[in-house]
Amino acid sequence: MAGMDSGDAPRGHSKKKKKHKRMRRLGIRIDMTPMVDVAFLLLTFFMLTTTMNRPQTMEINMPPENTTVEVPQSNLITLRIKDDGVIYWNIAEETPQKVEYKDLRVLMTQKVQQNPKLITLIKVDRKGKYHMMVDIMDELNLANITRFSLAPMLDADKQVLAKAAS
Amino acid sequence: MPKIKQARVGIKMDMTPMVDVAFLLLTFFMLTTQFKPAEEVQIILPSSHSAFKLPETDVMSVTISKDNRIFLGFDSQRMSGRIFGEENKLRSSIEVTTKELPDMLIRARIANPKLRTVVKGDADADYGLAEDVMNILQKTNITRFNLVTDMEK
Numbered sequence: 165m166a167g168m169d170s171g172d173a174p175r176g177h178s179k180k181k182k183k184h185k186r187m188r189r190l191g192i193r194i195d196m197t198p199m200v201d202v203a204f205l206l207l208t209f210f211m212l213t214t215t216m217n218r219p220q221t222m223e224i225n226m227p228p229e230n231t232t233v234e235v236p237q238s239n240l241i242t243l244r245i246k247d248d249g250v251i252y253w254n255i256a257e258e259t260p261q262k263v264e265y266k267d268l269r270v271l272m273t274q275k276v277q278q279n280p281k282l283i284t285l286i287k288v289d290r291k292g293k294y295h296m297m298v299d300i301m302d303e304l305n306l307a308n309i310t311r312f313s314l315a316p317m318l319d320a321d322k323q324v325l326a327k328a329a330s
Numbered sequence: 331m332p333k334i335k336q337a338r339v340g341i342k343m344d345m346t347p348m349v350d351v352a353f354l355l356l357t358f359f360m361l362t363t364q365f366k367p368a369e370e371v372q373i374i375l376p377s378s379h380s381a382f383k384l385p386e387t388d389v390m391s392v393t394i395s396k397d398n399r400i401f402l403g404f405d406s407q408r409m410s411g412r413i414f415g416e417e418n419k420l421r422s423s424i425e426v427t428t429k430e431l432p433d434m435l436i437r438a439r440i441a442n443p444k445l446r447t448v449v450k451g452d453a454d455a456d457y458g459l460a461e462d463v464m465n466i467l468q469k470t471n472i473t474r475f476n477l478v479t480d481m482e483k
Contacts, residue, residue, distance in 0.1 A: 200349050203356055210359030221448060221476035222380040226468050290458030294394065294451040295376035297460065298479060302378040316461060 180220040222301060239281045241272075243300060244321055247291035251300070252325055254281075265299065272307040284312035287321055370403075370423050371395040376453040378479035379405075388444045392431075392467075393423055394451040398459050402426045402434055412441050428462055435470045447475040 227233075237256040244252045244260060251268060252260035255275070263271055276282050284304060288297050297314075304312055371475055373393060390409075393401040393402045403423025411433055412417035426434060439445055447467060451460050467475055 185393065196349075200345075200352070203352055205347070207352055207356040207359065210356065210363055214359055214363050219375065219384045220378065220380050220481055221384050222378055222384045222479055223382055223474070223476050226464070226475075228471065228473055229468055232392050248369040281454050288457045288461070290456065290461065292457040293453065294455040294460045295453035297457055298376040298378055298451075298453075298477060301477075302479075302482070306379055314461075314464070 213233050215329050222298070222304040222305070230289045235283050238280065240283050240285060241275055242287060244317065244325055245286070245288045245296050245300065246325060249292065249296050252328060260325060262328075265303075268300070269307045272304060272309060276307070276309060284309055285315055287313055287317040289317050289322075303313055370401055370421070370425070371399070373450055373452045374454070375450070375478055375480040377482040378477075379482050380479060382476065384448065384476070384478060385446050388442060388446055389421065389448055390435075390438055391450050391464055394449070394455045394459055394463060396452040396454050399457055400426050400428065400431065400459070400463065402431065404438070409438065409442060409445075414437050417456050428459075428466065431463070432466050432470050435466070435472065439470070439472070442479045448478050449475055450478040451478045 186266075241253060241255050242260075246252070251263050251264075251265060253263050253271065271276040272284070285306075286297070286300055288300075301312075304310075371393065373395065387405060389405040391401075391403045391405075393403065395401065401423040402413075404413065407419050410421065410424075414421070414424050435447075449460070449463060449467075451463075467473075
């Protein structure tokens with residue numbers, strides 16, 4: 165068991181110590197049960213509190229400032245997200261069409277299959293919520309579109325949307 | 331004739347190996363546990379399917395809270411001390427304005443060029459502010475950063 169004890173005196177020494185008064189060796193026994201109990205308690209505590217997972221991240225590489233890439237309009241699909249989270253999409257100068265968030269992935273996959281050179285431009289309203297952008301990026305990543313650009317939504321875009329909505 | 335009394339067999343188990351293993355595990359968990367530093371604000375992260383993990387060291391986090399405040403934080407106290415001054419060394423992050431942010435980012439990058447930037451935005455923060463932060467990052471030549479997200483359920 166968990167304990168220590170010193171054994172009997174070694175046999176060989178008995179003759180040498182003849183003259184001394186023979187001391188009775190005390191068997192030292194330490195009860196380790198409480199220590200082991202505490203150790204197990206701490207172990208369970210640390211095991212339960214440790215969270216092994218670290219948060220996920222999405223890596224984003226932005227082009228350095230002042231780089232412009234010329235893209236023909238026909239290869240440009242614009243996703244505009246209004247402040248209430250409604251998504252509109254259009255290619256080139258077409259009138260924006262509404263698309264449900266759940267249908268976005270299918271739509272994007274189709275469009276990229278039709279035209280692999282398609283470049284995605286995301287415009288989110290400043291009054292929108294941060295999670296909208298992350299959601300859209302996530303959907304694009306799931307649709308295997310890893311290259312896209314973010315652009316600010318200008319008043320002109322809002323007018324286009326207002327026209328499309330009416 | 332009385333039966334011969336059978337000697338009771340005292341069951342003795344050697345628990346030493348088990349206790350050894352227990353202590354080993356205990357030391358492992360004690361040494362690997364990093365207690366989460368108290369956050370200045372609580373952030374509800376947006377969810378995504380991304381599988382990248384957050385890097386463990388050399389992290390600079392730009393936090394955007396729900397009420398549209400920006401916090402800058404470092405994972406090491408040494409860095410916090412260098413950027414925010416010794417008195418703020420122990421704080422996990424400090425509120426900054428969009429005006430102060432570029433300067434601080436540049437100073438931090440000079441102090442530790444290996445620093446990786448993560449943007450930790452609350453799901454309900456305004457996109458406008460996130461856009462501003464991303465523009466600032468781009469202006470200060472931090473073109474590679476990570477957005478912290480939660481696992482999509």
